[in-house]
Amino acid sequence: MSPPATLIKVKTRSQKHRRFGHLGLACEGDGLEPMLEDHPTYLDAFARLHHQLLSGDGPLPEHLRRYIAIMASCRHDCSYLVEEQKAAFLEADGPESWLEGLQFAPKKLQELHHTNVILAHQPWLYDIQHVEKLLKNNWSVSEVTQAICILAQFHALSSFVHGVGIEASSGEVHVAPSSFMQVSIGLFFEACSSSSPSSVELAEGGVEVLLERMRNISLGQSNTLCISEEQTRASFEKLKKQTAAISSPDVELEVGQSRYSHLSPDRDFVYVNFHKRGEKTHVPTLKSQDCSWEEHGFSLVSELYSEVGDILDDKFKTAYNLTYYTCGTKSHVDTFPFRRAVWNYLHCLYGIRHDDYDYGQINQLLERKLKLFLKTVSCYPERLSAGEATTTIMKGFLQSEKVHVMVLVLEARLQAELLHGLRALGHYLMR
Numbered sequence: 001m002s003p004p005a006t007l008i009k010v011k012t013r014s015q016k017h018r019r020f021g022h023l024g025l026a027c028e029g030d031g032l033e034p035m036l037e038d039h040p041t042y043l044d045a046f047a048r049l050h051h052q053l054l055s056g057d058g059p060l061p062e063h064l065r066r067y068i069a070i071m072a073s074c075r076h077d078c079s080y081l082v083e084e085q086k087a088a089f090l091e092a093d094g095p096e097s098w099l100e101g102l103q104f105a106p107k108k109l110q111e112l113h114h115t116n117v118i119l120a121h122q123p124w125l126y127d128i129q130h131v132e133k134l135l136k137n138n139w140s141v142s143e144v145t146q147a148i149c150i151l152a153q154f155h156a157l158s159s160f161v162h163g164v165g166i167e168a169s170s171g172e173v174h175v176a177p178s179s180f181m182q183v184s185i186g187l188f189f190e191a192c193s194s195s196s197p198s199s200v201e202l203a204e205g206g207v208e209v210l211l212e213r214m215r216n217i218s219l220g221q222s223n224t225l226c227i228s229e230e231q232t233r234a235s236f237e238k239l240k241k242q243t244a245a246i247s248s249p250d251v252e253l254e255v256g257q258s259r260y261s262h263l264s265p266d267r268d269f270v271y272v273n274f275h276k277r278g279e280k281t282h283v284p285t286l287k288s289q290d291c292s293w294e295e296h297g298f299s300l301v302s303e304l305y306s307e308v309g310d311i312l313d314d315k316f317k318t319a320y321n322l323t324y325y326t327c328g329t330k331s332h333v334d335t336f337p338f339r340r341a342v343w344n345y346l347h348c349l350y351g352i353r354h355d356d357y358d359y360g361q362i363n364q365l366l367e368r369k370l371k372l373f374l375k376t377v378s379c380y381p382e383r384l385s386a387g388e389a390t391t392t393i394m395k396g397f398l399q400s401e402k403v404h405v406m407v408l409v410l411e412a413r414l415q416a417e418l419l420h421g422l423r424a425l426g427h428y429l430m431r
Helices: 032-036 040-055 062-074 079-091 096-100 113-121 128-135 141-164 185-191 197-205 207-222 229-246 293-304 306-321 336-349 360-365 368-379 399-429
Strands: none
Touching (some): 062 079, 079 141, 141 368, 141 399
16 A cells, blocks of 8 residues: 555646756765765775665675665655666666566565655654564565665765755756756745745845854853753744645645656655644654664664664764864855754654754744755655755755765764654564
8 A cells, every 4th residue: 555645736827937046066076985085984884884774784785775775765756876786786687677666576565665655744643553564574674674774865865966966967867847846946935935034134144144154042041041941841842833835835745746756656755744734744754852863773773783873873963063163265164053943844744853953043043945956855855946056045054064064964864764763663672
């Protein structure tokens, strides 16, 4: 049975608008390593995890791991990753016939399809029933854990590849019809036209305004007591409603055929707002005190897939704490408030609430256009245009700093998806 489909259509007022673009940071032929070379500490942590997931010790043979990576990359039409993993799959003696369609792969891999779809687009729906279904179809718990880690890694990596412009510069880009999954620049600016004066000031003032606001937040935190749980809850609920509104009610999205539908069907199952405007959600918010990486995710991965527990933890810590104390041309800058705002905003998109954070800071530090870009590149990166890059966000940031922001997107999304997947696994084990 296919997962419940959420079909979003587009009210096409004008198809002549260009789509909202990627960041344009990649040159033709650039891959992941050139994009990350300005961040060698993170690149090392990234490379160690990537190697371990795909070629290191673990319960699944390499050709199955590569096929799972293909399945994951197909969800966001990431040709760069799909074609790379196809080649690696064949080098690992994977049967070429499997690449003709998911129906030609073993039933074991076919059963992973629903897990792939749900984790990619609505991971908060992943629960114990999905785990049980896999275990009834010749999957072991350790294999499921490894598969979830690979899926999450490649879903998040697809966001990075699309966002920095690797996909657009790779020569593998599929130019879709104008009605396919697009957010036009014209509609994008219309969606942002109702920005608050505070957001407009941040967008126009760039680094200078951002630095002032980060200083004010740091001073305010040093002069006040810890935020209460009620304040956290209230500010989180307010941000969820604002995030739903950022989608722009007039922007429709018509789900068309993907070039990879044969490898990953159910193309009409896409991201929807965790909080729907005007509706009460039946899905509870995942509070960090109930399921955090540090207290829950790390220990469970270490138990079930010990080869990657420490490597994953190091990668998250490296990305979260990475700083050069610069912002634009300014030095000796504490950028932690901004970096934390990006991380927690991404987690908010996936229904995760941090108990010790004032979500009002996100509106102070992330202007509306940047929030829309972050939402697009995280939740539906395939909608980014392969044409012209966007130059309207992160004014005054250096190229390496924009890559740094995309590293935060990659890791925050990866952690959020893993927390939802591992929570389901944990519930199964505690029955």
